[in-house]
Amino acid sequence: MMFNRFFFNRGLWKQAFRQSAWLSVLYLLVLLLSILISLNMLNDSYKNQRFHFVVSYFAEIGAGWPNVAMLIISILMGLLLTRYMQNKASVDFFHSLPLKRVHLLTTHFAVGVIALTIPLWIIAIIAAILSRQFEYIDFTAMQVLEWTIATNVLSLLLFSLTVFVGICIGQTILQGIVVAILLTLTVAIPKVWNKHLDIYLFGYSSRNQQNLNEDWSPLFNIMNASAKIITTLETCLYLLIAIILIVLSYLFYKIRATEKTTHAVTFSYFNPLFRVGVMFCGALFTGALSVSFLNNWTPIAYIVGAIVSYVIAEMLIRKSWNIYHIKFVKGFLSHGIIVALMLYIPVSNYVHYEAEIPNAEEIAGVYEGGNLSYYLFENEGYVTFPRVIRPGVLSSDPDYIQLVRNLHMQIEQIRPKVDKLKQHTLDYKSVDIGYKLKDGSLMTRSYQVPSNAPEYQYYLTKIQESPSYKVAVYNLPSLDHVSKPIEIINRDREEHKIQISDKNDIKELTQLIKKEKLSIVNPDASLPYSSLYFSIESDLISYKTSQYYDWNASYKPLAIWLKTKGYWDQIITKPEDLNAIIVVRDHRTKTEKDTTSEQSLFTDSYRTDKEFVANDKKMMGKLLDASENVFDYNNTSYYLKLKFKDGTITYRPLANSQVTSELSKVLPE
Numbered sequence: 001m002m003f004n005r006f007f008f009n010r011g012l013w014k015q016a017f018r019q020s021a022w023l024s025v026l027y028l029l030v031l032l033l034s035i036l037i038s039l040n041m042l043n044d045s046y047k048n049q050r051f052h053f054v055v056s057y058f059a060e061i062g063a064g065w066p067n068v069a070m071l072i073i074s075i076l077m078g079l080l081l082t083r084y085m086q087n088k089a090s091v092d093f094f095h096s097l098p099l100k101r102v103h104l105l106t107t108h109f110a111v112g113v114i115a116l117t118i119p120l121w122i123i124a125i126i127a128a129i130l131s132r133q134f135e136y137i138d139f140t141a142m143q144v145l146e147w148t149i150a151t152n153v154l155s156l157l158l159f160s161l162t163v164f165v166g167i168c169i170g171q172t173i174l175q176g177i178v179v180a181i182l183l184t185l186t187v188a189i190p191k192v193w194n195k196h197l198d199i200y201l202f203g204y205s206s207r208n209q210q211n212l213n214e215d216w217s218p219l220f221n222i223m224n225a226s227a228k229i230i231t232t233l234e235t236c237l238y239l240l241i242a243i244i245l246i247v248l249s250y251l252f253y254k255i256r257a258t259e260k261t262t263h264a265v266t267f268s269y270f271n272p273l274f275r276v277g278v279m280f281c282g283a284l285f286t287g288a289l290s291v292s293f294l295n296n297w298t299p300i301a302y303i304v305g306a307i308v309s310y311v312i313a314e315m316l317i318r319k320s321w322n323i324y325h326i327k328f329v330k331g332f333l334s335h336g337i338i339v340a341l342m343l344y345i346p347v348s349n350y351v352h353y354e355a356e357i358p359n360a361e362e363i364a365g366v367y368e369g370g371n372l373s374y375y376l377f378e379n380e381g382y383v384t385f386p387r388v389i390r391p392g393v394l395s396s397d398p399d400y401i402q403l404v405r406n407l408h409m410q411i412e413q414i415r416p417k418v419d420k421l422k423q424h425t426l427d428y429k430s431v432d433i434g435y436k437l438k439d440g441s442l443m444t445r446s447y448q449v450p451s452n453a454p455e456y457q458y459y460l461t462k463i464q465e466s467p468s469y470k471v472a473v474y475n476l477p478s479l480d481h482v483s484k485p486i487e488i489i490n491r492d493r494e495e496h497k498i499q500i501s502d503k504n505d506i507k508e509l510t511q512l513i514k515k516e517k518l519s520i521v522n523p524d525a526s527l528p529y530s531s532l533y534f535s536i537e538s539d540l541i542s543y544k545t546s547q548y549y550d551w552n553a554s555y556k557p558l559a560i561w562l563k564t565k566g567y568w569d570q571i572i573t574k575p576e577d578l579n580a581i582i583v584v585r586d587h588r589t590k591t592e593k594d595t596t597s598e599q600s601l602f603t604d605s606y607r608t609d610k611e612f613v614a615n616d617k618k619m620m621g622k623l624l625d626a627s628e629n630v631f632d633y634n635n636t637s638y639y640l641k642l643k644f645k646d647g648t649i650t651y652r653p654l655a656n657s658q659v660t661s662e663l664s665k666v667l668p669e
Contacts, residue, residue, distance in 0.1 A: 012099070016111040019080050027073045028119035034065035035123060039130070066151070067222045074116060074155040078162025079176055081108040086172045091261050105253050109163065109246065116155045124148040150230040157218055157238045158183075160245040167253050168270060170263040174316070185281065186217035195288040199298060200347035202354040202415060205372075205432070205446030264316045272335065275313045279339045282309025287343075302343065306336055357408050358435050358443060360401055365394030365436040368404045368463055369473050372432030372444060376472075391540055392477025394436050395468035403466060407459040408433055408445065416449045416456070427451060431460070464523055474517040475547060478538035479510040486510075487535040487546075488562075492573045492642060492650045497535075505565060510536070516555040531573060531628045531652070553628035573624060573642070575617035582641040583612040583623065583654070585668045598639050598651045610668035622663060627652040638667060 038061050084090040094104055128141040162179050169175045197204045215221075218238060221230050252267070260266040265274055286305025291298050310332050314323045345351070367376050376393055395401070411431065418428065428448040435443040449456045463469050471477065485501040486509060500506055513534065517523075530550035537546045551558065562568040584601050614620045627640055630653045637656035643649055659667065 012097075012104070012107050013111065016081060016108055017115075019083075020077055020111055020115040023073055023077055023080065024115035024119055027069060027116070028122060030069040030073075031066055031119055031123040032126075034069070035061055035127060036130075039127075064223070070120075070151055070155050071158065071219075071222050074158035075162050075176065075179055077112045077116060078159045078166065078179075079172055081112050082163055082166030082175070083172055085166055085256075086170055086175065086261065088261050091258055095258060101253055102250060105163075105250060109160075109249075112159050112163070113156060116159060117152060120148055120152055120155070150235050153235050153239045153242065154218055154222060154230075157242040157245075160242045160249065164245045164249045164252070167249055167256055168266055170261050170266045174264060183217075183219040187220050188285075189281070190217075192284050192288040195291070196284055196343065197347060199288065199291055203412075203445040203447060204353070205444075264319060271317055274317065275310060275331070275335050276338055276342075278309045278313040279306050279335055280342055282306060282312075283339055283343065306339055307332070310335065355412060356443070357405060357412065358437060360398065360405060362437050362439075363401050363405075363435050364438045365396045366401045366404045367394055367432075367434035367436075367472055368407065368469065369432060370430040372434055372446060376432075376434050389436070389442075390475060390478075393472045393475065394434070395472065397466075397468050400463075400466050400468040403459070403463050404433060407431070407456070407463060410456060410459050411447050411449065414455050416447070416453065418448045429460075431456075465521070467518055470518050470520065470523050473523050474549070476514050476517060478540045478547065479514050479536065481538050481540040482506055482510055482536055483539055484537045488567065488571050489533055489535060490571050490573060491531050491533060492652070493644070493648055496571070498567060498570050500567065508561065509534075512558050512561055513549050516552055516558055517549070519555060520552070531624075532571065551628075553625075575620040575624065577644055578620055579615075579643045579645055581614040581620050581623050582643070583614070583638055583667055584641075585610070586636055586639050586653075593636075598653070601639050602641055612667050619666075622660070623654070626658045626660065626663060627654045630655050630658075 084094050095101070097104075124144050124147075127144045158179075161182065162175070165178050165182070166172075166175045169178055194204075216234060216237070221234065256266055265271055283302045283306040286308075287298055287302035290301035311323070314328065314331070315321065349355075369376075376389055427450065429451045431447040431449055433445045433447075437443060449460075483506075485499040486506055487497050487499055490496040500509060513536075530552070532551040534549045534551070535546045536549065553559065559568070562571075582602065586601060588596060588601075614623055623640060630636060636653040637659070638654040640652040640654055641649065642652060
């Protein structure tokens with residue numbers, strides 16, 4: 001009799017297992033089908049390949065289905081095993097048993113964890129055993145173990161979250177909705193919060209990877225598990241959160257009032273927190289997301305969002321449409337003040353964010369340029385390394401540090417007026433600044449300034465003329481660590497490429513590219529078009545991807561070197577390769593250039609009365625030389641249609657500034 005009164009009451013365990021066993025079996029079947037079928041298909045597809053499929057992390061297997069199954073079944077398991085808490089008759093029955101609440105909750109927690117864990121470890125054992133059986137797939141038992149532990153911890157987190165929400169919420173449907181909302185918020189809140197700060201905090205940028213981001217979100221990691229490995233730190237964090245939720249579940253279940261069953265919120269002292277949370281999210285989402293179409297009217301969107309969300313929260317708490325009374329107004333005002341402070345204080349002058357400029361003696365290195373997230377930090381798809389700075393990009397030159405500080409102080413003193421609807425167009429220039437301080441911290445600021453504003457142009461020009469700026473923008477330190485062959489690619493025909501594998505040639509070429517980039521007067525006048533470019537993979541970059549450097553025809557030493565080494569004739573487009581070049585005038589407006597292709601210029605709808613056809617080698621050579629580089633697409637005056645002897649047709653822009661007096665006599669007007 002005593003045995004039945006404590007943790008191992010047979011009837012209670014049997015009832016809990018009957019509820020959850022079918023979900024556990026379903027989970028096992030989904031894992032078996034998705035993982036084993038995926039392994040077999042991969043193995044078959046690589047039979048005729050030169051290389052094996054090397055698994056980077058086991059979550060790649062299964063096309064994401066194991067993660068989706070884990071997400072759904074973990075939540076369903078929590079909903080099923082807490083179903084008795086949401087029904088008046090069931091909760092009265094269970095609480096009338098000679099069992100303490102801690103025994104009830106322990107039984108359901110234990111059954112849920114067992115039901116979620118066993119299928120996962122069965123698959124792990126099978127996959128580990130078969131790791132040597134697949135001839136064309138390379139993965140290890142350790143990779144399987146790492147995936148199993150991470151997945152197990154995530155399922156425990158989802159299950160414990162669902163149980164905790166079930167204790168605090170008195171309706172099963174609402175419980176599921178709240179769990180889904182909470183998980184979604186872990187992805188959405190960082191995005192909209194960054195957007196909120198971007199709107200109201202001068203110098204803040206939502207593009208900056210140093211900010212709060214969704215990488216830590218369990219939902220983000222689950223949905224991107226096949227592309228982003230779950231780190232040991234994240235696994236430990238999830239386990240810690242799961243343990244905290246379990247402890248809180250015991251504490252709250254012990255004091256949960258039976259009469260609150262079926263209520264939206266079972267603890268009345270949670271009501272203010274619930275209202276504030278719903279109001280905060282509603283105001284934040286409507287305000288931050290409305291900036292793209294409301295611009296200066298964004299504060300009104302915050303207010304509307306707060307009102308609507310407060311009404312929804314009040315209806316859920318009272319389970320009634322009849323909520324409009326004097327207490328409603330008082331409640332809205334009191335909760336609204338709290339939400340307003342939560343939104344205002346982080347962007348107010350009290351945080352001293354906007355005016356903070358470090359002293360020169362505090363700075364160890366500095367970066368200035370556009371797109372700080374790309375140029376300063378190393379990235380690889382979903383696998384981001386927000387704290388890893390590209391080697392050699394930060395400059396410790398005191399003169400350059402002072403130049404950047406001067407620009408920063410000028411922007412802070414004369415704040416540019418930015419049209420939020422146009423800030424990412426050519427009318428504005430991105431100015432991203434990063435300070436690596438001597439205490440090891442990193443301070444970043446991002447601004448948008450008018451492209452031709454004289455109050456900033458002097459300071460920007462001084463910076464852009466500095467070698468330190470060019471080193472960062474072109475990532476030149478990486479060119480000193482190249483061991484793999486360099487590809488030279490002809491943009492007229494991308495499949496036409498050559499490789500330079502000689503070590504001495506690689507060293508000479510990379511040094512010439514560095515000199516060419518350092519000789520550029522204005523690095524911001526980039527090359528939108530170049531007939532040749534170099535694809536280089538550097539050992540200095542932790543993720544293995546190529547960097548691309550366009551060939552600048554105005555830098556003669558590089559062309560001379562290519563000719564001397566015999567690479568020039570192998571890769572450049574020559575008149576001998578062509579049957580003809582057709583030239584037409586480009587009369588399109590800037591808007592038309594954004595919406596129409598260059599091919600349309602040679603159709604009846606855009607064709608002018610005149611077109612020039614070059615058939616002789618001399619004239620084709622002059623046209624090719626003139627169109628090797630284009631610095632500004634918006635000032636393109638002509639388009640060339642290159643007709644190769646092998647039937648290939650490609651197009652080149654030709655700017656009016658590159659048209660010689662001889663060409664101007666024959667080209668169409």
